[in-house]
Amino acid sequence: MDLEIRENEFLILNYLDVFRVIKDVKKVEKSTGLKSEEVIAYLPKLSEKGFVVKETKGTIESWRITSDGEKVVNSYRQFMLDRTGQREAIIKKFEEFEDVYNVKFKELVTAWQVKIIDGRPVINDHSDPDYDSTILRQILDLHKSVLNILKEIASAIPMFTTYIRRLDYAAKKIEENELEYLIRNEDSYHNVWFELHENVLKFLGRERRE
Structure with a gap:
């Protein structure tokens, strides 16, 4: 399977697929186990791939998953299931x-x-x-x-x-x-x-x- 994302990227996209938005990276850290600095570093890379978009309202920045992001995160779930061998x-x-x-x-x-x-x-x-x-x-x-x-x-x-x-x-x-x-x-x-x-x-x- 040709994977477009890695495991840590999946965890962030999966969080977005569940909660729809990231405003506080501390919540992502609590949910995924990734460090806040890692989440902050990954988000722009995922944006470059077209899987998330950044939104700014005043001084508040947030991130949302795109339709391409939803597709790739679902494909990765199928990969994870297949990888188990069960x-x-x-x-x-x-x-x-x-x-x-x-x-x-x-x-x-x-x-x-x-x-x-x-x-x-x-x-x-x-x-x-x-x-x-x-x-x-x-x-x-x-x-x-x-x-x-x-x-x-x-x-x-x-x-x-x-x-x-x-x-x-x-x-x-x-x-x-x-x-x-x-x-x-x-x-x-x-x-x-x-x-x-x-x-x-x-x-x-x-x-x-x-």
Whole structure:
């Protein structure tokens, strides 16, 4: 396969394909593991290749992926799957994450936010510690199962290793009763899960289902 980009360039383009814009390279660093200086150095090179464009509004600079960038990043995903030598097995792991674990996680997040009382949905005011504790325990149990499947995926596609570390960090914070790490914090379990889920969808070639 004639590759037009290298792995680090893929990581940056993949970030853009998921989030659509880069305004803060620190966020790219957190997501990809690349140093901010590396990201800053790669972006102009990717622009020269026609894969990203730079936009300036006042003093704010941002970068966006082009249609050619979207094509090349998708081709690289296919290369990564083929390179594993176990394409079908990895795709099945992605499908399991999407169709089993993601469905369950969405149910649990909804249950954390909304309680059913007398058959009607009511915003959870978190005044019932037993209810909240039950939901949190289920989320942490789900986390253990998700780590297992992520480790299998990451052994073949190392870029997913970052999600093991970041989800585990948020889960430990939740266990320590820092509950903003479930949804509200920038590094919350929910936010990291969202990013992971978007990447799984990209590898599967699926659109997000609301």
